[in-house]
Amino acid sequence: MTTLALPRSRGALLVDLAIAASAAAAAAAVCLLVLHLVRPGLDPGWSVVSQYALGAHGWILTTMFLLLAAACVSLAAALSSGALRRAGRTGRVLLVVAALGLTVSAAFVVGAPLHDVGSLVGNAGLAIGAVLVGRDLRRGLDAPARRRSAIAAHAPWICAVLMGVFIATATWGVGLLNRAVVLAYIVWLLLAARQSAAVRRAASAR
16 A cells, blocks of 8 residues: 655745754754864964864864854745845845855865855854844744843854954954854854744644
8 A cells, every 4th residue: 555645834844944953053063062172282262163174183173164054054944034024034145145154164274265255254144144033033932032032143243243352452262252153153043943943833833
């Protein structure tokens, strides 16, 4: 007896994409942890995350960048146009732009001009995209959840600005702030993917 598989609804597909974004972001966090375990000699106060690309374990950093890019693309695909206003739709495009920047950063090691370009594009796209998309994802949440969501959305650019100040003043701690930026991206991607899936499930239940 042959059983015909029923086509998955669009809502279920969007939930799956949000789950994929969460999984990719979580895997990126594991890569970041592993890098610190296999390369304990780098001073986290001065060395930026991209410096882990140099050496035998550079493939782990490459994998982390690609996982972050995959998380951005999956989240952008999981966000329904109908649930986003104009700013949110712009933010979704910026997530794709960020993914392109992260992919370039993965392809070229630190010190190469294209790595710096990719890093700039990736950081700007994800930091601004998080703010724009986050505004729409907070709609309908209670006050505590809105506050947590706002903090997560704004943390990346705040950490990035502080990192820029530390770079300009050659202050110890720039590496720690660089790691804080990456962690802020991961936390926001995880939270945004969870919120996106919740919104889609709620819409499907109506």
